[in-house]
Amino acid sequence: MESEPTLRGQNMEPLLTVDNLSKRYTKRGFAGARQDFVALDGVSFTVSTGTALAIVGESGSGKSTLASCIACLETPSAGNLWFEGKNLAQAPECDLRLIRPQIQLIFPDPASSLSARWTVLEILVEPLVLQGKLSRTQMETRAFSLLERVGLSQDAAERPPSELSGGQRQRLAIARALTLDPKLLILDEALSALDCSVQAQIANLLLELQSSLAMTFLFISHDLAMAAHLADEIAVMSHGRIIEHGPSTKILQNPGHEATRQLLAAVPRLPRPPWPATQQ
Amino acid sequence: MSLPRKVTIWLLVLAVMHGIVLCAGFFAPYNPVEQDRKNPYLPPMRLHVMDTQKHLHLRPFVYLFQIRPGTFDQYAEDTAQPRPLKFFVTGDRYRLLGFVPAHLHLFGADNDRIYLLGTDAYGRDQLSRLLFGGQISLLAGLLGAGFTLLIGWCIGAAAGYYGGWRDDLLMRLAELFLALPWLYLLFAIRAFLPLAVNPLQAFFLIVAVIAAVGWARPARLVRGIVLSAKERDFVRAARGFGASDLYLLRRHIFPETSSVLLTQAAILIPQYVLAEMTLSFLGLGVPEPVPSWGNLLSNLQQYSVLVSYWWMYLPALSIVPFFLGYLGLASALQESPGAYKIGRRSLGSLA
Amino acid sequence: MIRYFLRRLAHAFLLVIGVSILAFFFTTLAPGNYFDEMRLNPQISPETLAALRTQYQLDRPLPIRYASWVNSVLHGQMGFSFAYNSPVAPLLLVRSKNTLLLTITATLLAWAIAIPLGVWSAERLGRLPDRVISWSTAALLVVPDLALALGLLVLAVRTRWFPTGGMVSVDFESLSSFNKIRDLAMHLALPVAALVLSTLPLLVRHVRAAVAEVLRAPFLLAAEGHGIRRSTLLYRYALPAAANPLASLFGFSIGALLSGSLLIEIVMSWPGLGPFLLEAILARDIYVVIGGVLFSTIVLAAGNFLADMLLFWLDPRIRTESASQ
Numbered sequence: 001m002e003s004e005p006t007l008r009g010q011n012m013e014p015l016l017t018v019d020n021l022s023k024r025y026t027k028r029g030f031a032g033a034r035q036d037f038v039a040l041d042g043v044s045f046t047v048s049t050g051t052a053l054a055i056v057g058e059s060g061s062g063k064s065t066l067a068s069c070i071a072c073l074e075t076p077s078a079g080n081l082w083f084e085g086k087n088l089a090q091a092p093e094c095d096l097r098l099i100r101p102q103i104q105l106i107f108p109d110p111a112s113s114l115s116a117r118w119t120v121l122e123i124l125v126e127p128l129v130l131q132g133k134l135s136r137t138q139m140e141t142r143a144f145s146l147l148e149r150v151g152l153s154q155d156a157a158e159r160p161p162s163e164l165s166g167g168q169r170q171r172l173a174i175a176r177a178l179t180l181d182p183k184l185l186i187l188d189e190a191l192s193a194l195d196c197s198v199q200a201q202i203a204n205l206l207l208e209l210q211s212s213l214a215m216t217f218l219f220i221s222h223d224l225a226m227a228a229h230l231a232d233e234i235a236v237m238s239h240g241r242i243i244e245h246g247p248s249t250k251i252l253q254n255p256g257h258e259a260t261r262q263l264l265a266a267v268p269r270l271p272r273p274p275w276p277a278t279q280q
Numbered sequence: 281m282s283l284p285r286k287v288t289i290w291l292l293v294l295a296v297m298h299g300i301v302l303c304a305g306f307f308a309p310y311n312p313v314e315q316d317r318k319n320p321y322l323p324p325m326r327l328h329v330m331d332t333q334k335h336l337h338l339r340p341f342v343y344l345f346q347i348r349p350g351t352f353d354q355y356a357e358d359t360a361q362p363r364p365l366k367f368f369v370t371g372d373r374y375r376l377l378g379f380v381p382a383h384l385h386l387f388g389a390d391n392d393r394i395y396l397l398g399t400d401a402y403g404r405d406q407l408s409r410l411l412f413g414g415q416i417s418l419l420a421g422l423l424g425a426g427f428t429l430l431i432g433w434c435i436g437a438a439a440g441y442y443g444g445w446r447d448d449l450l451m452r453l454a455e456l457f458l459a460l461p462w463l464y465l466l467f468a469i470r471a472f473l474p475l476a477v478n479p480l481q482a483f484f485l486i487v488a489v490i491a492a493v494g495w496a497r498p499a500r501l502v503r504g505i506v507l508s509a510k511e512r513d514f515v516r517a518a519r520g521f522g523a524s525d526l527y528l529l530r531r532h533i534f535p536e537t538s539s540v541l542l543t544q545a546a547i548l549i550p551q552y553v554l555a556e557m558t559l560s561f562l563g564l565g566v567p568e569p570v571p572s573w574g575n576l577l578s579n580l581q582q583y584s585v586l587v588s589y590w591w592m593y594l595p596a597l598s599i600v601p602f603f604l605g606y607l608g609l610a611s612a613l614q615e616s617p618g619a620y621k622i623g624r625r626s627l628g629s630l631a
Numbered sequence: 632m633i634r635y636f637l638r639r640l641a642h643a644f645l646l647v648i649g650v651s652i653l654a655f656f657f658t659t660l661a662p663g664n665y666f667d668e669m670r671l672n673p674q675i676s677p678e679t680l681a682a683l684r685t686q687y688q689l690d691r692p693l694p695i696r697y698a699s700w701v702n703s704v705l706h707g708q709m710g711f712s713f714a715y716n717s718p719v720a721p722l723l724l725v726r727s728k729n730t731l732l733l734t735i736t737a738t739l740l741a742w743a744i745a746i747p748l749g750v751w752s753a754e755r756l757g758r759l760p761d762r763v764i765s766w767s768t769a770a771l772l773v774v775p776d777l778a779l780a781l782g783l784l785v786l787a788v789r790t791r792w793f794p795t796g797g798m799v800s801v802d803f804e805s806l807s808s809f810n811k812i813r814d815l816a817m818h819l820a821l822p823v824a825a826l827v828l829s830t831l832p833l834l835v836r837h838v839r840a841a842v843a844e845v846l847r848a849p850f851l852l853a854a855e856g857h858g859i860r861r862s863t864l865l866y867r868y869a870l871p872a873a874a875n876p877l878a879s880l881f882g883f884s885i886g887a888l889l890s891g892s893l894l895i896e897i898v899m900s901w902p903g904l905g906p907f908l909l910e911a912i913l914a915r916d917i918y919v920v921i922g923g924v925l926f927s928t929i930v931l932a933a934g935n936f937l938a939d940m941l942l943f944w945l946d947p948r949i950r951t952e953s954a955s956q
Contacts, residue, residue, distance in 0.1 A: 073516050101522045113513035117535060127521040173517075180521065456649045463890035464927040471912040471920045472657050554775050558894060561777060562909055580781055581898070583795070587788045596778035603773035 014082075015049040015216050016070065016184060021079035021089070022240075023065050039065040041240035042079070047184070052210055052217040054227035054248070056263060057237035063220045064108075066237070067188040070218070071105040072096045084183070101127065104177035108189035110169035114161040120147075120172060121157040127179040146175040151205060167198035171205065178209075186218040191226065199226070206230060224260075225267040228252050236260045286612040294605040301414035305374030308408035309388045309396075313569045314372070316393060316403030319345075321589050323355060324398040324406075332359050339364045342394055363389045398591035401579065410595055413571035417560075418602070420487055420572075421553030427491035428548060429498055429541055436502030437529060437537075441510055451503065454496035465493045466555060470564050479570040486565050490555045498544045502537050509536045539613075546610040550603050557599065573598055632943070632950070639939045643932040650928040654921045655697045679713060700918070709925075710918025714911065719922040722907070727926050729798060730903035734892050734930070736819060737826035738885065741834055744827070749838025750865050756843050764839075768832035776829035776891055780898040783825050793821050796900030818901075825895045830887050837880045841873040848872065871945045878942035885934030889927050 023040040039062045047053050057063050068074040070081065072088055081088040088099065107113035114123055124143040128134055134142070144154060150171040161169055170190060177185060187206070191199040207230065210217055221227045227234055228248040236244040236251065238259040244251060255261045283291070300307055325342040341364040343357035369388040376382045388394065397406035439450040457465065469489045477485060506529075509515060515532050553573075559565035560574025568575060576595040580586050586593075703710050708718035715722055752764045787793040794800065800814050845851065846869055854868050870877075896905030904923050911919035943949050 068516075071520055073519060097522045097524065100520050103520075105517070105520055107513040107517065109513065113517050115514040115532065126518065130518075130521045130523055130527070176517070452649070455646065456653050459646045459650050459928050459931060460924065461886040461889040461893075461927050461931060463893045464924050467893075467908060467912060468654055468657050468920060468924045471915075471917075475913070475915075554777070557775065558777060562897065564912065577777065577781070583788065586781070586785060590785070593778075593781060593785065596775065596781055599775055600773050600778075603775070604769075607769060607773060 013049050014046045015084070016047040016218075017080075017082040018043055018045050018066075018070070019080040019082065020044050021066070021069060021076050021081060023062075023069060023074065024077045038240055040069070040076070043237070043240070043242055045235055045242060045245060047216055047218060049183075049216055050214060051233065052219065052231040053233045053235060054219040054221060054231035055235050055237055056221055056224050056227045058222060058259070058263065060239075061237040062240040063222075063237055064188055065240075067105060067186050067218070067220050070184075071103050071186055072100050073105065101131070101180040102182050103184045103186065104180070104182040106170075106173050106177055106185070106187045106190045109193050110166060110173050111161070113173055114169060114176075116160065116162060119158050119160055120152075120164070123161065123172065124157075124176055124179060127176065131180065142179065146178055149178070149209075150175040165198075166194050167202060170194060170198075170202055174202075174205070174209075178213075182215070184216045184218060186220065188220045189222070190219075192221070192223075203230060222263070223267060224252070224263045236263065284612065284616045287609065287616060290605060290609040290612050294602070294609060297601060297605060298418060301411060301418055303376060304408075304411035304415055305376055305382065306384060307386050308405075308411040309371060309385050309394060310405045310408045311372045311374070312404065312409045312412040312571050314404060316399065316405075319393075319395075319399055319403045320401050321353065322395050322399040322403070323589075324591050325395050326357070327365070327396075328362075331362060337364070339366075341365060342389075342396075344392060363392050363394065365389065365394065397594060398589070400576075400592065401585075406576075406591060406594070409571040409576055410573070410598055413573045413576050413595065414598060416483065416566055416570065416572040417553050417556050417574065417599070420483065420490070420556040420566075421549050421551075423487045424490040424494075424552040424555070425545055425548040427487065428494045428552075429544060431491065432495040432498030432544075433502050433537065433541065435495065436499035437506050437533065439499070440503035440506030441525065441529060441533070443507075447503070451500070454499050457493070457496040462493055462555070463558070466490065466559065467564075469493065470559065475564075477567075479566055482566050486556055486559055489559075490552050493555070494548060494552070498541070498548075501540050501544065505537050505540060506533055509533045543610060543613045546606050546613060550599070550606045553599060553602065635943060635949075636940070639936055643936050646932050647925065647928050651701075651921070651925055652697065654924045655693060655700070658693075658696075658917060658921075679716065700921070709922045712911070712916050712919045714914045714916045714919075719918050722919070723904070723922050723926060726902065726904045726907045729901065730892055730896065730905070731930070733819065733822055733826065733896065733901060733903055734885075734888050737823045737830070737892070738888055740823060741827045741830050741884070741888070742881070745831060745834035745838050746870070749835045750842050750870065752835065752839045753842035753846055754865065756839075756846075761839075764835065768835050771828060772832040772836075776825065776894060777898070779828050780822075780825040780895045783821050784899060787821055794818050795821075798902050822892075822895050822899045822901045825899065826888060826891050829891050829895075830884055833887070834880065834884060838873075838877065841876045841880075842869055845869045845872045874942055874945035878938040878945070881941070882931075882935040882938040886931050889930060 021040055021043045022038070025037045025039060027035045027037065041062075043062075043066060045053070055063050055066060065074065069076045069089075076089045079089060083099065083103070086095070086099065088096065091099065118126075121140065121143055124146060125139045128139040128142065144157065147154060147157065152168060152171050152175070156164065156168070156172075161172065164172065170193075173190075190206075191202055194202060203226065206217070209215070210230075217231065219227055219230050224234070228251070232248055234244075234246065234248050234251045235242050236257065236259065238257075243257045244255070244260050251260060252264070255264055322345055325345070327340045327342060328337075329340050330336055331341075341362045343359055344361040344363060345355040346358040346361075348354040348356045365387050366389060367387050369385050369390075370383050371385040371388050373381060373383045393405065395405055395407070397410060399405060400409070435450050435454070439447040460468070466489060469492055470486075473485055473489065510528070510533060515528055518528055518532055556565060556572065557574035557577070560572045561577050563575075563578060565574055566572040573595045577592075580592055580596075700710055703718075707720055709720040709723065710718070712719050712722055748764065752761045755761045784795060787795045794817055798815070798818050799811075800806075800818075803811060803814060806814060842865075851864065851869055851872075854864060859868070892903065893905045893908065895901070896903040897909055900906065904926065908920065908923045910916075911923070
């Protein structure tokens with residue numbers, strides 16, 4: 001399960017090292033009947049700065065749990081999570097609160113991740129308000145520039161998210177995640193809730209952000225083809241473990257594991273080549 | 281928070297009713313503790329517009345009473361003594377809203393006393409006592425409901441948000457409080473607090489007692505909402521920006537509970553006013569001479585009063601318009617789209 | 632099934648114990664004042680106080696007082712009443728029988744009226760009969776039970792159709808068996824009427840809501856399509872499906888009726904726990920108050936237990952859920 005990082009001329013320093021991470025959920029029953037559900041079982045990999053890694057797996061493989069643990073929204077049961085020299089798995093809450101803004105998570109369902117009672121501007125400005133460093137005008141300027149960055153029009157600012165389309169909401173979620181200049185952006189099934197055509201648009205936005213921002217990306221998906229389109233490296237997960245890890249082209253063309261083959265087979269294929277393959 | 285129109289209407293109705301009671305000094309003709317020992321148990325004076333000569337008067341008037349010859353306590357109208365009702369008269373001094381000195385009253389007569397709702401054993405005007413008594417009873421209900429909701433929210437939110445053993449402990453405690461019928465619980469708490477206290481202390485004592493009785497049900501409701509709210513993506517996202525627990529509870533989770541709180545308030549306030557009435561009626565609440573709707577009724581425990589003086593029963597019905605108002609408010613809240621509905625399982629929601 | 636039964640029983644038992652501890656905890660609300668006041672109370676002789684002090688360790692900390700009280704409960708005494716100079720248990724027993732008579736009669740009557748009325752109303756949802764019932768229940772709901780009780784009392788006095796207080800007439804013992812029952816019924820009529828009228832509106836509303844919910848279900852429409860008779864449809868198909876909310880409503884109604892009966896007994900001089908407890912509070916008779924509170928908890932817990940068992944019988948989902956555990 002050794003990673004084979006693609007040479008891209010990027011900074012090869014590891015930004016995130018996941019070391020034997022495990023997460024167990026215990027269901028409390030009375031009279032001692034405790035059932036354990038193992039979501040993550042000894043997951044290890046490294047993500048280098050400036051690269052994009054995709055984690056692919058079927059439902060229930062533990063991808064979302066992994067995303068939550070890396071984003072420090074859940075505490076792992078065992079293992080280490082090295083980020084910029086600190087072990088997030090064992091850091092105290094006060095430290096975590098300072099670290100969390102640097103690792104941003106985009107959720108699968110944009111409707112539920114945006115507070116329905118607020119306007120777009122309020123949603124965008126919230127992270128800055130929490131940091132408390134900028135003045136109101138500075139915050140609004142930043143918010144408007146982010147709106148532009150993700151391709152939303154300025155007059156969306158006063159509307160509630162319910163008036164936006166699914167694709168626009170996801171753009172907003174991405175904009176919000178970018179407010180604090182995170183070092184790592186995790187996209188948990190960020191495209192799955194969208195229509196096909198909208199998926200393509202957001203995918204292009206993500207690729208564009210990748211190339212223009214000095215950010216590391218972690219894509220979580222069940223769609224192997226989309227993952228290959230967005231990232232150079234793929235790690236395949238199944239039942240809480242990583243079963244394959246390598247460059248996207250290699251995984252696509254030569255899947256080593258049965259589960260990977262099944263994922264590949266699940267990708268809907270049109271009579272013509274699906275995605276323009278990333279030429280290496 | 282924009283409210284549906286029906287809700288606003290009921291809130292307005294309630295505001296007007298509370299406003300009248302709040303300005304009891306103005307609407308009541310006399311001081312509630314002022315006695316008139318020469319006129320005990322006077323029946324209500326009837327308003328007339330047509331006198332015995334069949335003349336129509338523009339200004340309504342009443343006849344004073346005189347004792348029927350041959351009896352000790354039967355009164356008849358003395359048609360030779362009409363007293364016109366004057367509006368906006370100067371009368372006893374009072375303090376509007378508790379601190380603005382005033383002496384303007386809505387109505388009254390020049391020198392005589394008009395008893396539109398009769399008098400009690402000490403000759404005190406029942407109408408004035410009713411209005412001032414409402415201040416005490418309603419305030420007790422409002423304060424009690426406010427405190428209960430505050431306690432209930434804090435406990436429910438703590439249980440739902442932090443979970444674990446705290447949740448178990450707090451919910452078991454709530455279960456204990458729910459295992460007692462409310463009046464028994466009220467009695468139990470009241471029993472061990474001092475009995476002979478002055479009216480102000482008694483008032484706050486009752487507020488504390490009734491607030492302590494009802495926190496469990498709102499706490500459970502809030503806990504349920506907080507449990508699901510804290511797992512919502514937008515709350516997790518805010519955590520991702522480095523939000524503290526307090527911030528999340530205040531800015532994201534509390535708004536989710538606001539609808540439940542409002543509906544619970546509409547249900548609890550009338551129940552708590554009734555609780556104060558019950559306590560005062562039994563002599564465990566606000567003591568004489570301070571009037572409250574409850575202790576206005578306490579002399580009805582004597583059969584002689586119950587049978588002969590029907591107007592002493594009226595304070596029992598004084599709460600009815602308020603109950604109607606709160607019932608209307610609660611129904612309107614339930615009918616509103618989505619946000620204000622409590623779960624079907626929660627009882628008392630149809631009260 | 633036995634497991635579920637035992638589990639609910641254990642739960643009820645623990646609840647009663649928990650409440651007794653809570654009630655004892657309330658006595659700490661005014662520790663110093665309380666016992667000083669007892670000393671000032673003329674009804675309690677110094678000898679009694681001294682004897683009680685040794686027996687119940689009245690000035691000792693809470694856990695010790697609680698332990699000696701539990702000891703007293705296990706010996707069938709449940710503490711000591713200062714005002715009556717006797718153990719609490721026999722005093723409570725007499726009164727609680729009367730309260731139970733009142734409460735159980737009122738419960739049965741209220742539910743016997745509420746279910747048909749609620750079902751009937753739910754069936755005609757939105758139409759005139761339903762609206763009439765909704766308005767009448769609303770009208771009853773806004774009248775406080777204090778006003779209802781006092782009003783009925785006035786009625787009794789004015790019309791002389793019903794006795795105005797007490798449980799039996801003075802010459803009860805000399806009556807024939809039939810007349811004894813009749814006499815009891817006449818005395819029971821007003822308090823029961825007051826209780827039933829005060830809880831009926833809430834019950835009818837909830838039954839109506841629960842049944843209306845079920846009547847919308849597709850399975851009922853399908854059953855109707857099979858040509859099943861209307862009454863069977865309502866009572867053997869719809870009602871059990873509404874059992875879940877109704878069972879918890881039953882538990883809730885017991886609590887409401889217990890509280891209501893407390894007040895109504897006092898107003899209508901029914902010799903139950905109500906007047907007795909009030910007297911005890913005014914006389915600072917601590918163990919009587921705790922005993923009464925415990926009694927109400929036991930009855931409520933029993934009512935909820937009954938509701939659980941009823942639900943278990945009616946709702947197959949609970950049966951399978953408990954079997955799989």
